Amino acid sequence: MSHEADIHAELYRHVQNAIDDGFRPHGVNYTNATNEVNVSNGYADLVVEVDNEPFLVVEAKRDPVSNPSRDINPYSPEVVEQASSYAFKLGAPYFATYNGKRCVVYNTWERKRLMERKSRAYKVDSVPEFAQDLLSEVAGLESNNVDWDPSDEAFITRLDTFHTRLQSEFLDSLHQRLTNDEDFEKKYLRWVADQGWSERFDESEARVHNDFTAQSAYLLMNKLVFYKTLENADAYEPPEIELESLVDPGTRRAVFDELMDKIDFEAIYEQDEIFDSLPLTNTAQLEVQELLTELDDYDLDQLGGGDVIGDIYEGIIPEEERHELGQYYTPEPVTELITNLVVRSPDDTVLDPSVGSGGFLLAAYDQLKRLKEAMSLPATHQGLLNQMYGVDINRFPAHLSALNLALKDLSSETTDTGVIVEDFFNIRPGDERLAEAESAGTEGSGETFDIPRKVNAIIGNPPYIENDEIAEDVNCRGHMDRVGADLNRDSDIYSYFFTHSTEFLEEGGRLGFITSNKWLAIRYGVGLKQFLRENYRIKAVVKPQKRVFKGQLVPTCITILEKDKNPTRRDETVTKFMLVRERLNPEKIINILETDHDADILYEEDGFRLATKKQRDLDPEQKWTRYLFAPSEFWTLYNHSKMAKLKTISEDIGRGIGDTTGADHYFYLDEEEMEEWNIEDRFSPKAAKSITQFDGLEFNSQDSEIHYLDLYNFAEDYLHSDKSPPSEYREEVQRAEQEYINTLDDDEETPPHLSETEITVMAGLKDEGYPRTYEYLIWGVKEGVHTGKQCARRKYWFAVDDIPTTQLVAPKNIRGRPFFPTLTEPMPLGNTLYRVNLKNDEYRPVIAGFLNSNVGKMFFELQGTSVRGGLVELRSYELKDFSVIDPDELTNDEQQRIEEAFEEVKNVDVHEDEAPEKMLELDRAVLAPFGLEEKAEKIMEIATSLSQSRQLEQEFEVPVASDGEGGQGQIQDLSGSERIDGQVGLDQY
Numbered sequence: 001m002s003h004e005a006d007i008h009a010e011l012y013r014h015v016q017n018a019i020d021d022g023f024r025p026h027g028v029n030y031t032n033a034t035n036e037v038n039v040s041n042g043y044a045d046l047v048v049e050v051d052n053e054p055f056l057v058v059e060a061k062r063d064p065v066s067n068p069s070r071d072i073n074p075y076s077p078e079v080v081e082q083a084s085s086y087a088f089k090l091g092a093p094y095f096a097t098y099n100g101k102r103c104v105v106y107n108t109w110e111r112k113r114l115m116e117r118k119s120r121a122y123k124v125d126s127v128p129e130f131a132q133d134l135l136s137e138v139a140g141l142e143s144n145n146v147d148w149d150p151s152d153e154a155f156i157t158r159l160d161t162f163h164t165r166l167q168s169e170f171l172d173s174l175h176q177r178l179t180n181d182e183d184f185e186k187k188y189l190r191w192v193a194d195q196g197w198s199e200r201f202d203e204s205e206a207r208v209h210n211d212f213t214a215q216s217a218y219l220l221m222n223k224l225v226f227y228k229t230l231e232n233a234d235a236y237e238p239p240e241i242e243l244e245s246l247v248d249p250g251t252r253r254a255v256f257d258e259l260m261d262k263i264d265f266e267a268i269y270e271q272d273e274i275f276d277s278l279p280l281t282n283t284a285q286l287e288v289q290e291l292l293t294e295l296d297d298y299d300l301d302q303l304g305g306g307d308v309i310g311d312i313y314e315g316i317i318p319e320e321e322r323h324e325l326g327q328y329y330t331p332e333p334v335t336e337l338i339t340n341l342v343v344r345s346p347d348d349t350v351l352d353p354s355v356g357s358g359g360f361l362l363a364a365y366d367q368l369k370r371l372k373e374a375m376s377l378p379a380t381h382q383g384l385l386n387q388m389y390g391v392d393i394n395r396f397p398a399h400l401s402a403l404n405l406a407l408k409d410l411s412s413e414t415t416d417t418g419v420i421v422e423d424f425f426n427i428r429p430g431d432e433r434l435a436e437a438e439s440a441g442t443e444g445s446g447e448t449f450d451i452p453r454k455v456n457a458i459i460g461n462p463p464y465i466e467n468d469e470i471a472e473d474v475n476c477r478g479h480m481d482r483v484g485a486d487l488n489r490d491s492d493i494y495s496y497f498f499t500h501s502t503e504f505l506e507e508g509g510r511l512g513f514i515t516s517n518k519w520l521a522i523r524y525g526v527g528l529k530q531f532l533r534e535n536y537r538i539k540a541v542v543k544p545q546k547r548v549f550k551g552q553l554v555p556t557c558i559t560i561l562e563k564d565k566n567p568t569r570r571d572e573t574v575t576k577f578m579l580v581r582e583r584l585n586p587e588k589i590i591n592i593l594e595t596d597h598d599a600d601i602l603y604e605e606d607g608f609r610l611a612t613k614k615q616r617d618l619d620p621e622q623k624w625t626r627y628l629f630a631p632s633e634f635w636t637l638y639n640h641s642k643m644a645k646l647k648t649i650s651e652d653i654g655r656g657i658g659d660t661t662g663a664d665h666y667f668y669l670d671e672e673e674m675e676e677w678n679i680e681d682r683f684s685p686k687a688a689k690s691i692t693q694f695d696g697l698e699f700n701s702q703d704s705e706i707h708y709l710d711l712y713n714f715a716e717d718y719l720h721s722d723k724s725p726p727s728e729y730r731e732e733v734q735r736a737e738q739e740y741i742n743t744l745d746d747d748e749e750t751p752p753h754l755s756e757t758e759i760t761v762m763a764g765l766k767d768e769g770y771p772r773t774y775e776y777l778i779w780g781v782k783e784g785v786h787t788g789k790q791c792a793r794r795k796y797w798f799a800v801d802d803i804p805t806t807q808l809v810a811p812k813n814i815r816g817r818p819f820f821p822t823l824t825e826p827m828p829l830g831n832t833l834y835r836v837n838l839k840n841d842e843y844r845p846v847i848a849g850f851l852n853s854n855v856g857k858m859f860f861e862l863q864g865t866s867v868r869g870g871l872v873e874l875r876s877y878e879l880k881d882f883s884v885i886d887p888d889e890l891t892n893d894e895q896q897r898i899e900e901a902f903e904e905v906k907n908v909d910v911h912e913d914e915a916p917e918k919m920l921e922l923d924r925a926v927l928a929p930f931g932l933e934e935k936a937e938k939i940m941e942i943a944t945s946l947s948q949s950r951q952l953e954q955e956f957e958v959p960v961a962s963d964g965e966g967g968q969g970q971i972q973d974l975s976g977s978e979r980i981d982g983q984v985g986l987d988q989y
């Protein structure tokens with residue numbers, strides 16, 4: 001690490017260079033920079049001049065000589081005081097403290113205490129860039145083009161700095177303890193194992209040490225900050241704390257025990273043996289002392305009621321770690337929106353089953369208070385807290401919510417915050433064990449609290465943990481029978497938060513969650529959709545188009561439900577699907593959602609779009625994302641009488657996956673393998689194995705370089721001919737099998753033997769004069785291909801099945817833009833392709849034309865399922881229900897136009913966007929029968945952007961409808977029936 005002198009010399013050089021290069025940001029005329037300027041009581045490290053007058057003083061002081069390896073703390077009162085005094089004496093209006101990594105700028109004339117001073121903090125990655133930034137930022141402050149950091153942000157930065165520095169001291173303490181204290185080492189390793197981090201530890205001890213000390217430093221910091229807050233608050237009189245007693249973990253414990261005794265707040269001061277076991281180094285003591293002094297003057301109350309503690313936590317605990325716990329803290333507009341829709345009466349009891357840092361309960365606190373005040377009911381701090389319950393599996397976040405809730409009102413004492421540390425799936429309403437659960441509340445009296453049997457409102461942001469990452473000991477399916485739910489086994493964890501919460505909710509009570517929006521579209525959501533339909537009135541699904549969380553990984557939606565036993569009322573509920581394109585404005589959204597609307601309308605304007613459906617028409621099997629995303633043209637077509645489901649005009653649909661070999665590497669051979677084995681032509685036809693083989697829309701054997709081992713017909717014929725191959729050939733086959741068995745280890749089970757039939761047919765191949773194919777099968781047996789699960793199950797391990805002819809091919813999944821090739825001769829299909837055989841082959845060009853037009857591509861994107869890796873999958877039920885144009889409903893001219901347009905595009909390269917004009921003509925031809933010809937360009941754009949956003953795994957930006965039919969500001973009919981009269985005035989928004 002460089003010396004103090006080097007640090008400011010480097011900054012000086014780059015500042016001077018920028019000034020020499022004529023850098024004059026915001027019209028501020030920088031004239032010079034000087035290194036080491038003599039001031040009456042010492043030397044200022046760097047002085048920057050404007051119009052030849054001192055303007056900015058930078059102090060790059062380092063720590064005491066006793067510990068030269070540490071950076072200075074840019075917030076250290078000593079350093080700030082020194083820099084401020086130089087600037088004052090020189091008459092420079094700004095000064096900054098700087099340690100090579102961080103820099104904080106202050107105003108010289110604001111002679112306030114440190115924590116109250118305006119400041120602006122920077123992290124420095126590259127000094128040359130920072131030199132310019134510094135000049136530009138200070139000039140911006142001077143010309144009012146740059147603002148000082150908001151006070152809470154400055155406070156968080158200050159705490160973040162403290163945390164970083166304390167953590168680095170704790171790392172030293174940790175290393176020392178691990179080296180000198182075997183008992184401690186054992187405890188530490190046990191803790192690592194308990195976290196499930198043993199593997200991580202093996203990979204990188206340093207990373208685990210780092211995470212551990214980050215948490216230790218964080219916990220101690222919380223304790224100190226909270227202590228100071230209480231000290232300043234009227235309702236409390238905490239005993240005094242001496243720095244010396246904090247140094248040693250033992251005496252520190254005694255201090256916190258005393259605090260707990262006197263003022264409760266068990267959640268914060270509770271013993272956490274392993275985290276509390278690091279002594280404070282000398283430097284750490286200095287840091288703590290400085291922080292305590294600064295906090296003397298700081299009023300945490302002034303930070304407003306927001307989730308400051310959550311912000312601090314987000315800033316400090318590494319993102320990856322938070323992700324593992326599914327911890328993302330919910331932004332205020334979301335908590336406010338959900339809470340205000342769900343908590344509706346001043347007496348409501350409220351539960352957040354995954355409370356995190358308590359964002360939702362904070363919003364509920366405000367909402368209950370408002371509701372009470374509006375009715376002139378008393379609203380005491382503890383009274384409000386008594387109506388709220390929170391659960392979190394993790395001590396950290398639960399700790400934060402207890403803190404946040406207590407901070408809501410520091411003028412009254414908090415005795416209990418109703419937050420418990422438990423796995424939500426381990427508790428039941430009124431459960432006995434609940435009373436024993438470790439409390440993160442603040443009661444010190446030993447009293448326990450119960451979640452009542454039922455609450456009126458459930459709100460929250462359940463963790464997003466994928467099905468295969470759900471911890472083994474989380475019993476998320478245990479409640480299924482009790483609530484009559486049957487969720488698919490591959491559901492992600494948030495689905496179970498819906499069902500389990502239902503146990504806790506009063507009839508008529510509401511539930512509002514923000515979760516991943518996967519359940520709306522993906523197969524596993526069917527069970528959940530069914531459950532919601534049978535237990536709730538589904539009031540609204542709101543989808544913020546913009547990501548609402550920092551670091552958010554999955555697209556989300558907000559669901560608002562009302563528990564209702566009455567099936568008629570449920571069926572008659574008009575569900576609102578709202579896509580919000582702008583920043584969430586809770587009030588506006590609530591207004592729209594709380595107004596009555598008729599069912600089956602689609603309304604759009606710049607900021608949002610709204611589609612409504614009667615709950616009874618919401619089919620759990622279908623993708624509800626369509627109501628959010630599908631453009632109005634989709635609905636016009638989807639409901640049109642000239643459309644049909646693919647299954648009604650085809651037979652034998654989807655059977656293509658039947659060509660399952662069980663050993664693709666053996667049954668498919670490329671040209672090189674064919675050269676090596678030289679299998680007789682009769683048994684090695686060309687095959688269509690996967691969609692990647694197709695370049696054009698028409699395909700035949702000439703286009704393929706892949707062969708397929710096809711022995712089914714031979715085998716059947718040979719067997720029925722009653723021929724009998726010579727016994728020496730049969731023995732040869734058996735010897736090959738024995739050779740394979742000999743390769744097995746003693747403890748491996750002997751696989752089932754080749755059947756007599758198989759031996760006969762194999763030997764028959766040689767006898768009939770097909771030695772090449774025979775050799776290939778012998779090799780297969782020696783390699784044990786015949787013992788594979790699927791092969792062993794078949795009549796002949798080497799013969800898959802008869803190969804039906806096919807006309808149209810549909811991909812099971814595709815990464816690029818979707819397309820549907822046609823085969824001009826029968827070919828075996830690989831198991832990533834489906835067969836589509838139309839009842840009437842004459843319709844093939846029309847159907848292929850529709851499917852390969854941009855309309856077909858749009859339907860593929862909206863009817864298929866997006867899966868990880870940017871692919872779109874078409875499941876077999878989706879293929880069967882695929883909407884296509886119905887040739888029977890078209891005039892001859894209409895059919896002919898589509899056929900001709902398709903003829904023009906079928907040879908273009910499907911991977912290139914070739915011939916857009918010809919494609920557009922196909923689109924027009926397909927749209928003409930619906931009177932939508934002029935929408936061709938728009939649909940092309942939508943299909944392209946749907947596909948692009950899916951490939952990039954980004955959310956699809958639904959284009960705002962322009963004017964005209966179904967356009968902006970107009971209401972469109974979603975039902976396919978006649979327009980409904982008397983629409984409730986949506987245009988008021």
Ligand SMILES: C[S@@+](CC[C@H](N)C(=O)[O-])C[C@H]1O[C@@H](n2cnc3c(N)ncnc32)[C@H](O)[C@@H]1O
Nearest residue numbers: 328330354356357358359392393423424461463
């Ligand atoms: C997305 S965060 C909630 C954020 C919170 N609503 C807020 O705004 O602060 C999800 C929380 O669920 C917790 N969690 C994960 N699994 C849980 C379980 N089985 N029971 C209860 N809480 C759980 C995590 O510890 C995390 O704090």
